[in-house]
Amino acid sequence: MRTLHVVTHPEATHHVEGVVGGWHDSRLTSVGVRAAASIARALRARIPDGTEVELYSSDLRRTRETAGPVAEVFGVEPVLDRRLREKSYGEAEGMPQEWLDRRFVPPPAVGERMDHDEGVRGAETKEVWARRVYAAMDEILRSPCEHQIIVTHGGSLTCVVASWIRMPIQSAGYAAFRAPSGSITTLREDDFFHNRQVVTLGDTRHLSPGTSA
Structure with a gap:
């Protein structure tokens, strides 16, 4: 039995400052720091003592501080x-969210949705974003470890789950698996059928009031 515990980082400074995240290297707020401790305790309670655990994290500061x-x-x-980083928003990163909102071009309802930069210079297309997360997941899953923890971002969680259920890249253009900041998503593969389950999506029961964003 393989279980993946996918953590979305909790409240970070870009959330409260109202600026675009992406690759902007924000850090956890004091609320986020308390939530990260709650996440660690919740994972410790879910994973039996003596079990081998692997921990993977995006390299941005807010996820490193969550993984700590x-x-x-x-x-x-x-x-x-x-x-495992969030989608890059190019020139919009660190800018006020309303600056991005004025320029944002949503993908079409039908047609090509993956080769689309949302009207922002230097931003990743969804295809580039999805392919890098899929590649990271392929490498993580080559390890036979029974419990693997992945610390990532709210947007990239969609790509993690889509990769887990082997959704084709082009179909992922329509996917959106939403989870709150500081949540834990549990993914499990059984040893007999090798079916891949989404056991919980965006669980925040471990967070006390005032530690979710």
Whole structure:
């Protein structure tokens, strides 16, 4: 039985400052720091003692700071992987959200949805974004480890789940698996049928009031 515990980082400074995240290297707020500790405790309660655990994280500061308490409770070093980053928003990163909102071009309802930069210079297309997360997932899943923890971003969670259920890249253009900040999504593959389940999506029961964003 393989279980993936996919964490979306909790509240970060770009959330409260109202600026675009993406690759903007924001850090956790004090609320986010408390939530990261709650995430670590929740994962420790879910994963049996003595079980081998691997920890993977986006290399941006807010995800590294989320992975830190998790690494401490399990006694492991996180593997930092830039492919687990959020979608890059190019010139919009760190700009006021309303600046992006004025320029944002949504993808078409039908037709080509993956080769689309949303009207922002230097932004990743959804295809580039999805392919790098899929590649990271392929590498993670080559390990036979029973419990793997992945710390990523709210947007990239969609690509993680789509990859897990082997959704073709082009179909992922329509996918949206939404999860709150600081949530834990549980993915499981059984040893007999090798079916891949989405057991929970965006669970925040471990967060106390005031630690979710």
